[in-house]
Amino acid sequence: MISSIGMILVGLTGGIATGKSTVAGMFKECGATVIDADALAREVVQPGKPAWREIVSIFGKTALNPDRTLNRPVLGAKVFGHPAKLRRLERIIHPRVAREQIRLTKQAARNDPKAVVIYDVPLLFEAGIDTRVDTTIVVTADRETQVVRLKQRNGLSRAEALRRITSQMPLAEKRRRADHTVDGRLPRLQLKQQIRSLYQSLRAST
Template identity: 70%
Template structure:
């Protein structure tokens, strides 16, 4: 089995690449989906978030209001770190469990862990290889505007809250350009998947 970390900057095309790997036969574990799961109402992480940030970050149905929480943490690095300390260890345990399960089902599995903060959270040390999906800054800003309705200032704040893309690309084993036309990008992903499968 091979465990591959898939990362990039915000809105570089990581989710698109993850879906392509899935089409090729990889088992994709989505860190964002796991993060959603660990903060469901009543769970320990949910309780810790309410205790730390107050009930103002809740929706009427007691689920987390991600926009309200985002508005608090992305303006304050120490609050962002505190949120990460609550969520990351729980997500890591869930990822490890799913990876063991995948390896048990198929010893030659290619497991792709789709995780935005791979380097920031030190996850690069727990994976066999790292793929970074890149895009130029203007593309990131345009996608964040289209996808999230962010202003330019909000988009830049979100981009700058992450480790610079230059540093991520310098540390990567493989690079994919998220602005590549989709048919060509799928070809590149297929090629990379076959290489990873051979390594597994």
């Protein structure tokens, strides 16, 4: 745990297309500080930054777009199916993301000693980040809802959507390990009410 006395650090995760980003936005509307792990990961690999230079040195300039930003599909293809290469890439990015998250968490605590900080991170359990937070929330949905949303949102075929879903830790396992669960299929108003209630409970525990 890295939270400061008086504040609470919450790990928020879920499956793909379960509604995690919507829930994070609702927590923000309630007054929580939301830290987006994906946004931090994009930030630390901006052109010219140390992580960017290290990635280019290892994986080559073919992993770059014309504007020198990382070409994520190309980089993904380089590490897909190669666990050693994937671990090497993760060792470049993950520690820098963690340091930035810690900095932002401390900043939030300085601004509000009773802050509720939501760390929105897809690989909360897979990367062991759940051991560094005070409590965990998992946003869930049934598989068919995930498939429909991925087809609509990303233009994927059913087979492609199922591949994305099954490549992740099963939602049943995430639910088992979570301190709180949120049903991402709820109507928006009902979901907002649940998040407001959960936020107030978290705030009261600081």
